[in-house]
Amino acid sequence: MAQEEISLDSWKPQTKLGRLVKEGYITSIDEIFQNVYTIKEPEIVDFLLPNLQEEVIDINLVQKQTDAGERSQFKTTIIIGAPGYIGIGEGKNQEIGPAIRATISHAKLNLIPVRRGCGSWECSCEEPHSVPFNVEGKSGSVRIELIPAPQGVGLVAAKTPTTVLTLAGIKDIWTRTKGHTKATLNFAKATYNALKNTYKTMYPKDDW
Numbered sequence: 032m033a034q035e036e037i038s039l040d041s042w043k044p045q046t047k048l049g050r051l052v053k054e055g056y057i058t059s060i061d062e063i064f065q066n067v068y069t070i071k072e073p074e075i076v077d078f079l080l081p082n083l084q085e086e087v088i089d090i091n092l093v094q095k096q097t098d099a100g101e102r103s104q105f106k107t108t109i110i111i112g113a114p115g116y117i118g119i120g121e122g123k124n125q126e127i128g129p130a131i132r133a134t135i136s137h138a139k140l141n142l143i144p145v146r147r148g149c150g151s152w153e154c155s156c157e158e159p160h161s162v163p164f165n166v167e168g169k170s171g172s173v174r175i176e177l178i179p180a181p182q183g184v185g186l187v188a189a190k191t192p193t194t195v196l197t198l199a200g201i202k203d204i205w206t207r208t209k210g211h212t213k214a215t216l217n218f219a220k221a222t223y224n225a226l227k228n229t230y231k232t233m234y235p236k237d238d239w
Contacts, residue, residue, distance in 0.1 A: 042074045052078050060116070064144045073139035076118075080142075085111045085135055086194050089215045093123070105130040108216050110223075111138045112198025115159075118142035119195075119223045121216070145199045146229035150179030158182070160202040164232065168225025171217035172210035177225050180205045191215055192222040199226055 044050045049072045051057045060079040063070065070076065076083065089108040094101055104123045107130045111118045120138025124130035148163030149156050161179045168175050175192060180203040186193045188206040196204060212218050 039074060039078055042078075044072060044074070046071050048072075049075055060142075061144070070140055070142065073136040076139040076142055080113055080116065083111050083113050083116075083139075084198055085109055085138070086198060087131065088191060088194055088219055090127070107131055107134045108219060109134040109138050110195055110198055110219060111135065111142070112195075112200070114200030115145050115147060116142055117145055117195060117199040117223060117226055119219060143223075143227050144230060145201075145226045147200060148179075149182075151181045151203075154179075154181030156182060159200070161204055162201065162226075162229055164229075166225050166228045166232070168221045168223065168228060170220035170224060171214060173212055173214060173217040173221040174209040175218075175221045175225055176207040177222075178205040178207065179203075189218070191218040195219055195222040195226070201226075 042053065044053050048063070048068050048070070052075050057063065087107060087109050091106045092103055093106045094103050104125050105127045106123050109120050109131065118138040118141045120134045120141060122130050122134030122137055124133060146163060147159035147161065149158055149161055150163040151161060160182055162177050164179065166177050180187065182203055184203045184205070186196055186201065186204055188196060188204060189208065189212060192206060
């Protein structure tokens with residue numbers, strides 16, 4: 032934590048949005064999403080959401096043939112999240128540590144808000160434990176549908192979407208999936224896209 036504080040203290044914003052955040056004119060990540068600003072510096076997310084959780088969901092050693100010979104790199108996929116927010120990132124590096132750090136930074140630039148609610152007719156508790164309505168996402172050949180579930184059901188999903196949904200603060204859900212779900216990256220992206228689509232539908236109880 033001390034290292035993060037020192038890093039943020041020494042942060043010199045390179046964008047107008049970054050300067051507004053560091054100077055205290057923007058104090059909430061929701062202000063950024065409400066005004067449709069583009070996050071171009073990961074420090075903005077560090078500043079406004081210091082308690083993000085992260086999970087490495089895929090690490091592969093990829094090889095590329097070059098004129099100098101065979102070149103190997105680590106390719107990583109990481110999910111970051113907090114209740115009501117989710118991000119996904121990809122990165123490559125010849126060393127695993129720098130690859131992970133680069134991927135986390137990329138995920139912060141892809142952070143999105145997640146609309147949560149209770150859309151199950153079996154529950155209607157008004158608490159944000161599920162999604163407010165059916166929503167779909169896709170990536171490559173993978174399709175996933177998120178279906179609101181009542182409290183106590185838990186996450187009825189495969190391992191990859193469960194990781195994404197947990198980090199986004201979803202506690203109860205049913206899912207339907209199609210396609211090549213063994214492709215971890217596409218499965219994660221499809222779930223991410225489904226959560227992103229929660230804010231592409233007009234909703235009467237929207238706080239924004």
